[in-house]
Amino acid sequence: MADLRIIGLHKYYGSVHAVRGVDLEIPAGEFTVLVGQSGCGKSTLLRTIAGLEDADAGTIEIAGEVVNDQPPRSRDIAMVFQNYALYPYMKVYDNIAFGLRARRTPRDEIETKVRSAARMLAIDHLLDRYPRQLSGGQLQRVAIGRAIVRNARLYLFDEPLSNLDAQLRDEMRGEIKRLHQELGKTMIYVTHDQIEAMTMADRIVLLRDGKIEQQGAPLDLYERPATRYVAGFLGSPSMNFVPATVAAIDGGYGVHLADGTVLALPVARSGKLAARRDQPVLLGVRPEHMSRAVPGDTRPGRAPHNALIDLVQPTGARTYATFRLGGAEVVAELQAHDVSQPGERIELAIDMNRVVLIDPSTEAVIS
Amino acid sequence: MSLGRRRNLQLTLRFAGAVALTLFFLFPIYWLFMISFKTPEEIFSYPPQWWPGRIQFDNYAVLFKDGDATTVWNSFVVAGLSTVAAMFLGTICAYSLARFRTGGEHLANWIISQRMVPPIAVVFPIFLLYVFFGWVDTYFGLILLYTAFNLPYVIWMMRGYILDIPQALEEAALVDGYTRWQVLWKVVFPMSRAGLFATAIFTFVFAWNEFLFALVLTRTEVTTYTVQVTHYFGGQSNFWAKISAMSVLGTVPIFIVVGFMQRYLVRGISLGAVKG
Numbered sequence: 097m098a099d100l101r102i103i104g105l106h107k108y109y110g111s112v113h114a115v116r117g118v119d120l121e122i123p124a125g126e127f128t129v130l131v132g133q134s135g136c137g138k139s140t141l142l143r144t145i146a147g148l149e150d151a152d153a154g155t156i157e158i159a160g161e162v163v164n165d166q167p168p169r170s171r172d173i174a175m176v177f178q179n180y181a182l183y184p185y186m187k188v189y190d191n192i193a194f195g196l197r198a199r200r201t202p203r204d205e206i207e208t209k210v211r212s213a214a215r216m217l218a219i220d221h222l223l224d225r226y227p228r229q230l231s232g233g234q235l236q237r238v239a240i241g242r243a244i245v246r247n248a249r250l251y252l253f254d255e256p257l258s259n260l261d262a263q264l265r266d267e268m269r270g271e272i273k274r275l276h277q278e279l280g281k282t283m284i285y286v287t288h289d290q291i292e293a294m295t296m297a298d299r300i301v302l303l304r305d306g307k308i309e310q311q312g313a314p315l316d317l318y319e320r321p322a323t324r325y326v327a328g329f330l331g332s333p334s335m336n337f338v339p340a341t342v343a344a345i346d347g348g349y350g351v352h353l354a355d356g357t358v359l360a361l362p363v364a365r366s367g368k369l370a371a372r373r374d375q376p377v378l379l380g381v382r383p384e385h386m387s388r389a390v391p392g393d394t395r396p397g398r399a400p401h402n403a404l405i406d407l408v409q410p411t412g413a414r415t416y417a418t419f420r421l422g423g424a425e426v427v428a429e430l431q432a433h434d435v436s437q438p439g440e441r442i443e444l445a446i447d448m449n450r451v452v453l454i455d456p457s458t459e460a461v462i463s
Numbered sequence: 464m465s466l467g468r469r470r471n472l473q474l475t476l477r478f479a480g481a482v483a484l485t486l487f488f489l490f491p492i493y494w495l496f497m498i499s500f501k502t503p504e505e506i507f508s509y510p511p512q513w514w515p516g517r518i519q520f521d522n523y524a525v526l527f528k529d530g531d532a533t534t535v536w537n538s539f540v541v542a543g544l545s546t547v548a549a550m551f552l553g554t555i556c557a558y559s560l561a562r563f564r565t566g567g568e569h570l571a572n573w574i575i576s577q578r579m580v581p582p583i584a585v586v587f588p589i590f591l592l593y594v595f596f597g598w599v600d601t602y603f604g605l606i607l608l609y610t611a612f613n614l615p616y617v618i619w620m621m622r623g624y625i626l627d628i629p630q631a632l633e634e635a636a637l638v639d640g641y642t643r644w645q646v647l648w649k650v651v652f653p654m655s656r657a658g659l660f661a662t663a664i665f666t667f668v669f670a671w672n673e674f675l676f677a678l679v680l681t682r683t684e685v686t687t688y689t690v691q692v693t694h695y696f697g698g699q700s701n702f703w704a705k706i707s708a709m710s711v712l713g714t715v716p717i718f719i720v721v722g723f724m725q726r727y728l729v730r731g732i733s734l735g736a737v738k739g
Contacts, residue, residue, distance in 0.1 A: 147637075148638070167637070167642075168638045169641060169642065171638075174639070175638045177634070177635055178631070179629060181629070181631040181635040183632060183653070184654075185653045194636070195640055198645070199640050242635075242639070246639070
């Protein structure tokens with residue numbers, strides 16, 4: 097089982113600098129998700145690992161072996177493509193067996209492996225069909241089958257679910273994660289969808305403009321983002337950002353908002369703020385950290401706020417309420433039946449233990 | 464009701480038109496075949512005889528006895544081998560142009576421009592060259608020339624078909640353990656099969672019908688049937704029986720080739736048409 101190590105990787109497309117110095121280590125057996133907006137270099141990085149693109153600088157090691165100069169077939173990698181990449185002139189069976197035949201696997205071994213992979217993916221009844229006779233979800237299963245039937249060192253997935261409809265995507269997400277648990281293989285998965293990243297990854301590598309913005313366990317990134325970009329990228333609806341000024345309040349610290357609101361921060365979180373007194377910051381609050389104030393709630397760090405609801409968006413399980421806070425439009429995640437009408441005024445409690453403060457000039461998270 | 468009747472009328476008219484047009488185009492071929500089975504008296508009889516009194520193969524027998532029929536074989540060898548060579552080389556070149564951007568943006572345009580050279584402009588320099596190399600009146604000489612002449616067309620067509628193949632199909636094969644050559648064989652050829660056959664047919668037909676180069680570059684050994692037919696047009700009289708029989712021999716192989724590949728031909732041409 098391989099671990100992958102990438103050191104100082106650069107990739108250019110003509111004058112476009114697609115990957116700008118990526119260092120990355122992936123331990124064996126881990127499910128890593130490369131996530132970022134389109135054009136951030138995540139697919140390029142994956143294709144370079146596969147050997148479909150040449151690295152312009154840096155090294156790629158698989159299991160301690162530098163593979164930069166090896167063609168894709170020598171790297172012992174299996175890959176699932178966005179558009180399935182199935183051969184229309186071959187039956188499902190032959191599509192799955194295609195990679196095994198390249199490696200001169202004995203015929204009866206191919207048969208065993210193909211059938212067991214097909215069973216695992218619940219496509220064993222489709223082996224005699226042609227790809228054109230299958231639905232999108234079935235096609236993607238076949239594409240995954242073609243990868244897992246190979247006993248490869250490394251499995252790469254290039255946005256494999258982006259062509260499926262939402263319901264099927266949810267289902268396949270779970271299946272791929274289950275496959276990873278069963279096979280225990282090293283998998284690298286590229287997506288632009290932060291929900292896929294959060295739900296599937298052992299580790300998220302968030303890319304921005306060809307560089308790694310932050311990497312770590314999903315909940316680490318979610319709860320302790322290093323930058324405003326990470327804070328805003330993960331989470332749906334995304335984090336609210338409100339311009340504010342650091343202020344001394346009652347012996348501790350807090351923030352002043354443009355509309356005069358004062359929000360005190362818990363003592364534990366005030367440490368780094370002394371040096372920034374009266375300086376501007378960006379207050380980041382996740383929607384789920386603003387809730388209806390409970391009378392008599394004495395838990396520390398709850399800052400009250402009276403909000404005039406502007407827009408109500410029920411989703412069934414939750415209701416999203418939009419209002420203005422410190423001059424910015426923010427969204428709070430409330431109970432399903434909590435508010436019903438725009439124009440209502442409600443008392444909210446903002447959980448100041450969970451907010452992040454961001455330096456507006458560097459966009460780095462301060463505390 | 465009246466709508467249905469109008470529709471029926473329309474269909475009938477359309478069908479009648481199609482039949483008339485087909486007969487119009489088939490008649491010369493029918494006439495050619497009939498002449499080849501007639502005796503000299505029947506050929507020149509007036510009013511013309513629509514059907515020979517007795518189907519006889521004397522006209523063909525003469526061609527085989529004199530050895531003239533071997534010119535059809537010569538045509539077949541030259542057209543067949545040059546088609547194979549042009550398809551093989553052209554497809555590889557096309558793949559290189561399509562996938563590795565060999566020669567940048569404009570090399571493909573330059574290559575197809577070579578196809579537009581009128582043969583007459585180059586036939587005499589080529590003749591002198593061939594005399595120098597001793598290639599006149601050899602299979603090799605004609606095959607080489609037809610291959611070279613067809614190559615730009617093959618490259619141009621195949622490049623279009625290859626560009627239509629999703630690149631991920633090839634990448635999947637590369638990752639799965641195949642070499643570029645294997646990918647060409649196992650992915651590119653099957654994926655562009657319709658285009659391959661269509662292009663091969665056009666290439667074959669060009670070489671089969673070619674006259675000018677064959678006239679200048681052959682003497683007696685590898686004369687092709689197109690050149691041979693002209694020998695039957697004499698100053699005093701034309702040997703219609705031989706002309707027609709030889710023409711039939713020259714037509715039948717094309718019928719067979721196109722008949723077998725019709726399926727691919729239609730798809731291949733329409734593929735190209737959509738591509739523009």
